[in-house]
Amino acid sequence: MTSLLRTQGLGKRYGRHPALSDCTLDIPAGHVVGLVGPNGAGKTTLLHLAVGQLTPTTGDITVLGGSPDAGPAQLARVGFVAQDTPTYAGLSVAEHLRFGARLNPGWDDALARGRVERLGLDPARRAAKLSGGQRAQLALTLGVAKRPELLILDEPVAALDPLARREFMQDLMEATAEHELSVLLSSHLVSDLERTCDYVIVLADSRVQVEGEVEGLLATHHRLTGPRRDPATLPAGQHVVSASHTDRQSTLIVRTRDPIHDPAWTVGQISLEDLILAYMRKPAPEDRRPVLEVLR
Ligand SMILES: Nc1ncnc2c1ncn2[C@@H]1O[C@H](COP(=O)(O)OP(=O)(O)OP(=O)(O)O)[C@@H](O)[C@H]1O
Numbered sequence: 001m002t003s004l005l006r007t008q009g010l011g012k013r014y015g016r017h018p019a020l021s022d023c024t025l026d027i028p029a030g031h032v033v034g035l036v037g038p039n040g041a042g043k044t045t046l047l048h049l050a051v052g053q054l055t056p057t058t059g060d061i062t063v064l065g066g067s068p069d070a071g072p073a074q075l076a077r078v079g080f081v082a083q084d085t086p087t088y089a090g091l092s093v094a095e096h097l098r099f100g101a102r103l104n105p106g107w108d109d110a111l112a113r114g115r116v117e118r119l120g121l122d123p124a125r126r127a128a129k130l131s132g133g134q135r136a137q138l139a140l141t142l143g144v145a146k147r148p149e150l151l152i153l154d155e156p157v158a159a160l161d162p163l164a165r166r167e168f169m170q171d172l173m174e175a176t177a178e179h180e181l182s183v184l185l186s187s188h189l190v191s192d193l194e195r196t197c198d199y200v201i202v203l204a205d206s207r208v209q210v211e212g213e214v215e216g217l218l219a220t221h222h223r224l225t226g227p228r229r230d231p232a233t234l235p236a237g238q239h240v241v242s243a244s245h246t247d248r249q250s251t252l253i254v255r256t257r258d259p260i261h262d263p264a265w266t267v268g269q270i271s272l273e274d275l276i277l278a279y280m281r282k283p284a285p286e287d288r289r290p291v292l293e294v295l296r
Contacts, residue, residue: 002065004029004150004182005050009059012045019045021206022059027199029064029149031213032176034197035186036276041203043186044083047154050184051080064149076106079148083155085139087127094123096138097145104146111179112145119171133164137171144175151176153185157192165189169196190273200272202279209279210241214272221275222260223268224252242278253278 003026010023020042027033035043048054049061052068052075061067066074087096093116101107116123119137127135136156143151156172157165173196176183187193193200201211210217221241229250231240239255253270254260260267270278 002029003027003062004031004033005061005063005184006065007059007061010046010049010056010061011058012042012049012054013057018206020049020203023208024059025201025208025211027201027211029182031199032173032183032197033185033199033201034193035184035201035203036188036190036193036280037186037203037209038188038280041188042206043188043203044154046203047080047152047184047186050152051078072105076104076146077149079143079146079151081139081143081151081153081156084159085132085136085156087130087135087138089128090126092124092126093121093130093138096127096142097123100142100145106147108145108147111147112141115141115144115175131164132159133161133168136160136164136168140168140172140175144179144181147179148181150182150184153183155186155188157187157189165192172196190276193276194272200276202276204280210275217275218270218272220257221253221255221270223270223274224250224254224260224265225268226250226262226265229264241275 005025005027007023007025010020011018012020023046035046037043045054049056050063050068055069064077066077068074091099097109097112097116100112101109121134121138127138130138140156143153157168160168169192172183175181197214199213200217202209226249228245228248231243231252234240234254237256237258240252241255242253244251253274
């Protein structure tokens with residue numbers, strides 16, 4: 001099966017500053033992928049590499065099996081909605097659609113008009129007079145009507161209020177199902193991803209901290225609670241992602257494929273939010289300590 005995104009040792013530096021380091025991924029097509037991480041983690045850099053707006057400093061990247069800078073045929077396969085949902089302030093909604101039709105060989109005009117009507121956007125209204133949510137919807141319409149195989153969105157809902165954000169994400173999911181799109185979207189809000197993504201990549205400090213199908217990640221991460229214990233004494237197959245301690249008790253988030261038999265632990269499930277937050281904290285230096293350790 002074609003990979004939606006494949007990278008090998010991918011890195012990007014701005015001068016001496018590493019924005020993305022040693023990124024190796026192989027994500028099958030057909031997923032809705034959430035790229036999550038704190039500000040400055042390297043999300044936009046990875047997305048710009050994926051659409052050919054940046055060239056790598058090291059390593060390789062292919063998107064849908066093609067090189068991002070392979071030219072118009074590759075561009076037609078990948079839709080990109082950049083950060084701040086770019087629209088042209090002086091152009092009307094209808095003019096945006098005409099512009100989209102002219103620029104994109106696979107443009108689906110019926111789809112674009114249908115979406116504009118359904119969303120209640122006035123075709124004569126200029127983008128400058130639309131609300132933030134309406135502009136985001138217009139940008140999404142332009143991305144979807146291009147009929148790409150993969151739609152990449154950089155923080156599409158960052159500027160929206162919670163209700164508009166939820167509506168946008170729902171609409172995106174419907175469009176994804178209806179048009180069999182793969183999606184790669186970035187956010188630093190875990191709640192945006194929880195209901196929508198079936199694959200996550202957590203970036204922090206320019207590196208991939210964890211990635212995989214949500215279902216598989218949740219099945220292999222557990223919260224262990226029990227008498228205070230040094231995480232270093234856990235069995236070899238149990239990787240401690242985070243640890244917090246009180247005087248008497250330890251709470252660990254542990255990654256393991258094996259069952260946990262130690263009767264001292266109470267084993268609990270974790271949510272996607274718990275998992276992402278545990279990996280999102282800035283990692284400890286190159287040592288074996290957990291990604292997050294809290295002492296109280
Ligand atoms: N053009 C540039 N020149 C120099 N440094 C840059 C440039 N663009 C980004 N950076 C730096 O690279 C790092 C990664 O930036 P990037 O925009 O990819 O992060 P991000 O995860 O998208 O952040 P945010 O969530 O704030 O948008 C940051 O430290 C940023 O300051």
